[in-house]
Amino acid sequence: MIGLLSTTFGVSVASALLPLISVELFAVGLVLKEPDIPWWVLALVIATGQIGGKLLHFYAARGNIRLPAFMRREKEEKPATKGRWKSWLEQFRENCRTRPVWAGTVLLISAAASLPPFAAVAIIAGWAKVPVSTFLITGFIGRFARFGVLAAAPAAMAAWL
Template sequence: MLSWLSIMSAAFGVSVLSAVLPLISIELFIVALMLNKPETSWWQLALVVASGQILGKLLYYFVGRGTVGLPKFLHREKKPSGRWARRLDGFRSACHDRPVWTTGVLLTSSFVSLPPFVAVSVVAGVARVPLRLFIATGLAGRFVRFSLVASVPGVLGAWWF
């Protein structure tokens, strides 16, 4: 019999791994876990998984910010200049001048994954979005998303059976 701590630890580990390697589907893991262990608290699982996802996405955020270095083969030979540098500066200032828009994009992406949250994590780092805003919006959106995913097996099971 698996204990609550071992279930949550496994969920946290898989969520961090799926945040770093987007080919791993945390949603499928959550559904499988809830079908196998229906007594698991959906909101606790959603909170643990959302926390692990944000921890993993922080790697992308810090790569975009330039704090975490990339392997040598992924480095550009020169910094963006000219038109691209102006666009990047314009995007940074738009993010800082329109915090409601920035918050909306972060919340939408973390909840719906459109645009993909992994890409938005990098862009948020590049745009120098405040770390507190990135974490707060990411946690909120991911918690709601995974709450819905975790509760679906129980709701459908009660509805059909």
């Protein structure tokens, strides 16, 4: 069981870093293959791996992790225009600063439902300087809830039918 949980942790970190990897599909397959793994253990391992991976995105957006040159944006010489997207990001940053409960709620909903996508919200939260504790707590709770429901669903469906 330790080997399966280690693999699950690795897949969850990888899926947090590379959106093409689906930890949801992996988790459902694992639960169907190994129904003896407690749902909460699986949810705990996946949530921990997901938050660990997303934390790298969070810190990179914050500027604490230096990205390789090919991933960095070149400095523009022309004055930047303030488009709709940039205005929205600035408003989001201001809301995060002045309304911490709002920021935590957005993070929690995104982590649990992935609407808006948690990968994007993790990056924007880092850029908006959301406190690390808020990101970790709300992100972990949301991810644990998401994957707890996913891990418990096959057994619940089997018992219900």
